[in-house]
Amino acid sequence: MSGRPRKGRPVAFAPITPERSQPDPVLGLKFTIEARHGGTVLVDMTGLDPRPLAIAFAGALRRSAALGGPIGAASVIKQYVQVYRHFFAWLGDDAPEVTGVNDLRAVHIDGFASALERRGMGAIHRHITVGKVINTLRAIEADRPDRIAPDLHERLRYTLATSAGRSTPRDAYSPFVARALRDAARADIEAMLRRLGADDRTDEGDPVVARARADVEAIIARQGFIVADQPALKRLYFMRMRRGLPISTLIDDLHGRHHLLARDLPALLVLLTLDTGLEPECLKTLTVDCLTNPHAGTVELRYLKRRARGAEHKSMRVRDGGSGTPGGLMRRLIDVTAVAREHLTDDCLWLYHNVGGLRAGIVDPKFQLAAWARRHGIAGDDGKPLHLLLSRLRKTHKALWYTKTEGHMARFAVGHTREVAARHYADLPSLRPLHEAAVADAFRAAVAAAMPTVLPPTAEQALREAPEQVASLMSADTVGPVLDGEQDVWLAACAGFHSSPFAEPGSPCAQPFWGCLDCPNAVITARKLPAILAFLAFVEEQRCSLPASDWAAKFGRVHTRITVQVLPVFSDAVIAEARRQMGSERLYLPPEARA
Incomplete structure (x- = not known):
């Protein structure tokens, strides 16, 4: 061998002709779909007419629910079937000429949407309903493009011509209700943990009953339930x-000594939702390996959020420690469900006993939640029995976190973009008083920033003795000249004539003389009260000669500033003395007052 690599040869592959996708073979209208989430769903569309159209819809539904399709949850499959019933009922009443997919036109989609609107269906619900019909027809077109009419093909590009509008977010529960829920849940969980694994001494006083009970306990230990x-x-x-x-x-x-019970679930769901803010559907699908990477009193909680298309697998860090923390409570749940896991080969965190046997997963806990709230006598802010929703508990967690972070979106927006966090979790009716108070505080701060410094005689004397008190307004060596009148303008003393907020730094102030009443550089003492009272008298005289709108535009704010914010600072005796001086002295108004 020469040691040099041999010259290669180009590789050629035989041409491959892709196989044409086969039409869907669904011929019956009653079949089962194994959903990726939620188990098996029995689909019964035998009552839909016309049958050829129903078969096409059934095939599209089955393909959409297959692996890789857009429909993954059993509940969504059921929603599609329900929408089909409404759509076919409308076709039977208003479009009897439609017998198959080939007969459908754009006018039928618009007619169905109009019928839903006439029935009073809201815009968002209407979009969702029509969207399911649109999605089904798109799936049919993907399988058999030749079956869709040209105008229907164009109509499938959008759902509705009108906007769905913005939904009203669910409100959070008040902190008072949240505290009641949290206390009730913690009490139930503590009782549950004491019950699990406790010694059974219920019937030890009666040997016959005790032996019968021991036989039952042995069956439960062997089979998991009885x-x-x-x-x-x-x-x-x-x-x-x-x-x-x-x-x-x-x-x-x-x-109850061996397993979680169905009645234990509400307390666990309530407390974990309030403590973690996890979405209810994510909380119900947690698995035994959801906790990982413990560090510094926290642990990473991994969960699945199915509706986050393309980013379903998510995680958050939660507090970890004893059973009073989310991480510690989940560890206890993993431990206490270990016995049930020996009988159920399921990695779901929620294994419990319900009527007739052991169960895995939580399907619809709303009835259990309602019974739990009634049992504890929890009332809402209106005093009526609380209608408990897990989704509102999540909003409650977010509202409490929003209050704790003082509205800083960078800290508040955990697991969301700032826009979504602001729209869905910060803009809540229960937080509106907080927002209104923040706006009011901002206005007060803005007004305070534009307020002159008003010094009654006692404050003026204290400032002379300790001039460093106003270091933020003026230097200490400027206090004396300002208070002695060396920097007086017409209505006040000016602590910064060449540093006016209304002009470029270094240039003289160009405001009219009553602009001092809106300037933070102005210092008003009792010495300036005669001029202020003279100007106030002039302003009130102008009310008689000017139209009300013109007077309000020119003098309204100044009049309010003097009467509401300046004069009340001084005592009646000081004001009376200033009026006496005003009467004995001849005070001239600057020319711009009459401009």
């Missing part, structure tokens, strides 16, 4: 009934 018609449980049930012992919660009492 059903109501099992002989061992029936025997224990009737033994307790004949002896007058409690039997209404017997099944929960038996399983």
Whole structure:
């Protein structure tokens, strides 16, 4: 071998002709879809007519719910089927000539949207409903483009010609309600943790009942649960009934030492939502490996947010420690569900006993949440029983965090862009008083910044004795000349004639003489009261000769400044003395007062 590489040869591949996608083979209208989230869904569209159109819609739905399709949740599949029923019912009433996809036109989509509007459906709900029909027809077009009419093809480019508008965000609960919810949840969780694994001494006083109970406990330990018609449980049930012992919660009492119960879920969901602010749908799908990377009293919580297309896998850091922290509570949940996990091969965090056996995952806890709130007697701010929603608990967490961060969006916008955080979580009715107070404070600060320094005689004397008090306004060596009148202008003494906020630095102030009343450089003492009172008398005389609008535009703010913010600082005796001086002295107004 020469040691040099051999010259290569170009590689040529045989041409490949891609296979044409086959039309969807769905022929029936009753089938099941295995959703990626939420389990199996039975789809029954047998009642939809016309049948050819229903078959096309059914095929599009199945393709959209397949792996890689846009529909992943069982609940969304059910929503699509419900929209189909409304759409087909409208077609049967208003467009009976439609028998298949080929007969659909743009006018049918617009007619359906108009019918929804006439029924009173809101703009956002209408967009969502029509959007499901549009999405289905787009899926049909992707499979069989030849079945879509040209005008319908153009119509599928958009959902509706009108805007959906802006939704009204759910409001947060008040801090008072949040405290009541948090206290009730913590009390229930503490009782739950004491119950799990506790020694059973319920029937130790009666050996016969104790043996029957031990038999039931052994079955639960072996199988994970016991059903109501099992002989061992029936025997224990009737033994307790004949002896007058409690039997209404017997099944929960038996399983409660081994597993979480369905009634434990509301307290756990409420506390974790308030402490973490996690989305309810994300909280319900947590897995046993959700905690990772503990560091400095915190732990990383990993969760799945399905509606964040392209960025579904997310994480946040939460406090970690004892069971009073989110991380510590989740660790306890992982521990106490370990027994149930031996019988259910599921990595879901939420394993619990419900009627008839062990369950994995949380489907719809609204009834359990309502019962839990009633059991604790939790009322809203209006005094009525609280309608508890997990989504409002998330808003409550965000509102409390917003208050804690004092509205700094860089700290507040966790897991969102600043725009989304501001629109959906900061602009809440419950936070409106906070925003209004902030605006009012800003106006007060602006007014205070434009206010002259008004010094009654006592404050003037204190300033002479300690001139460093006004270092932010003037230097200490300037205090004496200002108070002695060496820097007087017509209505006040000026602490910065060449540093006016109304002119370039270094240039003299060009404001009219009553502009001193809106200048932070002005210092008003009792010595200037005669001139101010003379000007006030002139202003009030002008009210008689000028139209009200002209007088308000020229003198309204000045009049309010003198009567509301300057004169009340001085005592009646000082003002009376100033009026006496004004009467005995001849005070001339500058020419611009009459301009």
